[in-house]
Amino acid sequence: MQKSRPKAITAAEFKLQKDSADIAPVPVLERSAAQRKVLDAALKLFSDVGYFNTSIPDIVRASKVSTGSIYHHFGDKTGIASALFEQITGDLQAALDDIEIAHITTGGRCRAIIELMFEITERSPATMEFMLYAKHKEFLPAHAPICSSAPMTRMRDFVALGIERGEIRVIDPTIAAALIYGPAIRLLQLRLDGIIERPLFELLDELWDSSWRSLRAKAG
């Protein structure tokens, strides 16, 4: 079972890369070196074998941080998942802020969001897998479903605004959001599952043309 998918980068690296582009970074979750080691190892393990197939001893081995330290920092095992969740959704929020500023049209924003999702998938599949498959009911009892998380509602809000503004034709906003993001999410799942072998970027233009064609108000 060889994986021919791109080498994962860690959540920490993904965040770093983002920050380096910022002039005045938003107050960010500060993490000690040990905490980062644990989160990096955990993200990789959760992605490779799943949350429940990952034991604390596994994380101890992979992170080279002791059991005691892990419990000191994260309280319990779900604390690790929570910390990852907050890290990732926080980064995503920041990225959406950037997109909102950099693009004024709804079409531009939605396309940039899809590009962002593709980019995360290619650069850090483990991060995308965590977002897609983080089942609140199973190991994030303190959190709402990922579909109602801040970044997701934000994405829907962009679409709803586009309808108000008349950039998108009159249509149920929920359906519009599904038409915009649904195909992209589907492709990215197929990519993560190894069904698609090409980098997602190669599919972006054709995907976007078709998605947007069915929704834009007139010419756009």
Place this chain on the structure above:
Amino acid sequence: MQKSRPKAITAAEFKLQKDSADIAPVPVLERSAAQRKVLDAALKLFSDVGYFNTSIPDIVRASKVSTGSIYHHFGDKTGIASALFEQITGDLQAALDDIEIAHITTGGRCRAIIELMFEITERSPATMEFMLYAKHKEFLPAHAPICSSAPMTRMRDFVALGIERGEIRVIDPTIAAALIYGPAIRLLQLRLDGIIERPLFELLDELWDSSWRSLRAKAG
């Protein structure tokens, strides 16, 4: 955390309902009463709290079948998940057969498939959840990823055929399939997560018009 979603029917009932419409049913996985009780209980528990949060003693309590009998029939815990997987994908295959016969046009077939997915979601959310979230890596090691399962490839084949036939405009078949099924799957996930409160059927026409509009070759 009140769930206002439709009452679940069991996989067994879903299959039964299907069979009752058949004249000459395909050879089907025969299951004893005890086996059905176990599978019904397990499907519900897996959906409610997740596979890993469900213990064998939980299933014993819910199914009123003893530990010994469960192991006798299913070998081990993954055997229960496997049996569910085969049951559900088998039923789905049969339903796709019916659709292939009942509809000749690609548009008709794809629309019927989406309708089927919506119907399963409404009638047996647990079944749909199992299909969507059954992570082969985590608890179905013997199975390929769900995306490459027979029903899923079949769905993509319908689309590819539509392109060959000239019913769908010339476009990458993978993208075409994502454009057709992606929005529907997205809506159904939102429904399962409680974000959408209306039955999916009410969204079908508007969804389909938009999806198909971006793909049909000319007028359709």
Place this chain on the structure above:
DNA sequence: GTCTATATCCAGATAGAC
């Protein structure tokens, strides 16, 4: 804050009578 050693519990799985 970090570590090792250890306690406790309960999961998955088996044995063997009926």
Place this chain on the structure above:
DNA sequence: GTCTATCTGGATATAGAC
């Protein structure tokens, strides 16, 4: 085929020195 009683390993989590 079904059941009860039981084994055993390894998981989460803690204690307490440094």
